[in-house]
Amino acid sequence: MSQAATPPVPRVLDYRGLRCPMPIVRLAADTRGEPAGTTVTVLWTDPAARSDLAAWARMRGANVAEVVPAEPLDGVEAWATTLVLGPPR
Amino acid sequence: MTTRSYLDARAPLHPVAREAVLAALDEGWADPTRLHSEGRRAATLLAAARATLAESLGCRPEEVHATPSHTASLHAAVAAVTTARRRVAARVVHSAVERGALIAAAREVGSAPVAVDRTGRVELETWRQALGEPAALAALQLANPEVGTLQPIAAAHEVAAAAGVPLLVDGGAGVGHVPVPEAWDLLAADPTSWGGPAGVGVLAVRSRVRVRPVGPEDPDPWAPGGVSVPLLVGAAAGLRAVLTGREAAERRRRALLERIRACVAGIPDVDVPGAARADESLPHVMTFSCLYVDGEALLGELDRRGIAVGSGSACTASSLEPSHVLVAMGVLTHGNVRLTLSLEASDEDVDRLCAALPDAVATVRRALGADAL
Numbered sequence: 001m002s003q004a005a006t007p008p009v010p011r012v013l014d015y016r017g018l019r020c021p022m023p024i025v026r027l028a029a030d031t032r033g034e035p036a037g038t039t040v041t042v043l044w045t046d047p048a049a050r051s052d053l054a055a056w057a058r059m060r061g062a063n064v065a066e067v068v069p070a071e072p073l074d075g076v077e078a079w080a081t082t083l084v085l086g087p088p089r
Numbered sequence: 090m091t092t093r094s095y096l097d098a099r100a101p102l103h104p105v106a107r108e109a110v111l112a113a114l115d116e117g118w119a120d121p122t123r124l125h126s127e128g129r130r131a132a133t134l135l136a137a138a139r140a141t142l143a144e145s146l147g148c149r150p151e152e153v154h155a156t157p158s159h160t161a162s163l164h165a166a167v168a169a170v171t172t173a174r175r176r177v178a179a180r181v182v183h184s185a186v187e188r189g190a191l192i193a194a195a196r197e198v199g200s201a202p203v204a205v206d207r208t209g210r211v212e213l214e215t216w217r218q219a220l221g222e223p224a225a226l227a228a229l230q231l232a233n234p235e236v237g238t239l240q241p242i243a244a245a246h247e248v249a250a251a252a253g254v255p256l257l258v259d260g261g262a263g264v265g266h267v268p269v270p271e272a273w274d275l276l277a278a279d280p281t282s283w284g285g286p287a288g289v290g291v292l293a294v295r296s297r298v299r300v301r302p303v304g305p306e307d308p309d310p311w312a313p314g315g316v317s318v319p320l321l322v323g324a325a326a327g328l329r330a331v332l333t334g335r336e337a338a339e340r341r342r343r344a345l346l347e348r349i350r351a352c353v354a355g356i357p358d359v360d361v362p363g364a365a366r367a368d369e370s371l372p373h374v375m376t377f378s379c380l381y382v383d384g385e386a387l388l389g390e391l392d393r394r395g396i397a398v399g400s401g402s403a404c405t406a407s408s409l410e411p412s413h414v415l416v417a418m419g420v421l422t423h424g425n426v427r428l429t430l431s432l433e434a435s436d437e438d439v440d441r442l443c444a445a446l447p448d449a450v451a452t453v454r455r456a457l458g459a460d461a462l
Contacts, residue, residue, distance in 0.1 A: 021423035055421035
């Protein structure tokens with residue numbers, strides 16, 4: 001087994017405070033042209049984002065690596081979803 | 090030629106139901122509990138309506154109760170059974186995609202949701218496991234009102250019966266459109282889905298089921314203060330009428346849905362959830378979600394083009410939460426459109442929808458700067 005390189009720190013995309021469908025629209029715009037396998041972490045507060053990020057990943061050949069609590073925004077519960085992108089379109 | 094296409098869940102009033110309501114308003118306006126001639130006339134109409142409903146639902150007239158609404162039926166059914174069986178368990182086993190009103194009622198007692206697959210159908214093995222522990226009530230819908238997926242009612246009832254747990258079937262979206270199931274202990278049916286009037290619900294309870302209706306004592310615990318005789322008469326007449334022509338209406342509307350599916354498939358980035366096979370789905374309900382589309386804006390674009398539809402997207406509701414059904418199925422929740430074809434839905438309606446939809450979706454995507462994503 002080859003020695004694993006330290007994985008790069010994923011780019012953080014902060015969409016806290018955005019309402020649906022904007023987190024997904026912004027994610028698609030902000031990761032446009034990125035190569036497959038790129039890892040990004042999306043911060044969100046909109047309750048629809050959890051399922052919509054998963055559905056977007058399925059429709060775009062990406063994978064959801066993890067969903068963990070993030071820093072709240074003005075007292076609103078926030079989450080961080082880390083995604084591994086699929087092939088660019 | 091009509092200028093609008095109405096494709097939302099509450100069916101337009103069926104002409105037979107409308108006529109029956111109007112006649113009963115003239116004949117059955119009196120208090121049916123009174124013993125004078127006027128009261129007895131209303132009581133006769135009420136009894137006839139219950140007998141007609143019983144025949145349609147496959148039970149006895151005394152097992153048919155009227156309630157103020159479908160929501161009230163679900164609330165009362167859950168409360169009455171779980172109260173009667175509270176020494177057995179304080180737990181209601183139900184699918185994760187049940188109607189919000191049922192889930193809310195279950196939570197008052199103890200909600201035990203059962204996960205569904207990608208088509209929205211409960212897996213029998215999971216259902217069996219959930220009923221392996223004591224439960225006061227099991228609840229499963231005949232069909233999902235948002236996505237149209239039919240549930241395996243007969244098999245689910247067999248499992249519940251083996252566990253000694255009564256099964257409440259929410260027939261809301263299905264009764265009047267697919268064959269009425271025989272396997273149930275309580276069956277709630279919603280007149281507004283078959284063209285009956287709003288303001289009345291129907292709840293059938295097999296006499297073998299132990300119930301204890303909650304609330305202050307009243308001669309009619311299912312509809313305190315009594316039911317509206319004219320509305321129940323309309324609901325009963327409407328159901329009998331739609332069941333008479335049901336099979337032809339099913340074939341006709343399945344063909345219309347196929348046309349809609351074909352036109353939706355031509356729009357890029359649209360998620361079409363639900364059962365793939367026709368016999369696993371309602372003949373008149375479908376839903377789809379458009380990526381990068383604001384559901385509320387899409388409803389507005391379609392409305393401007395003469396088309397009324399429903400939606401399960403969060404941005405279209407008073408709540409921030411998207412449809413729990415779409416979430417449980419793991420499908421895209423934004424840009425959601427929910428279509429329900431009433432008996433009046435025509436080829437012309439489908440023509441109008443298919444002509445408008447691609448441009449309406451493109452317009453909303455352009456407005457969000459998402460047309461090239």
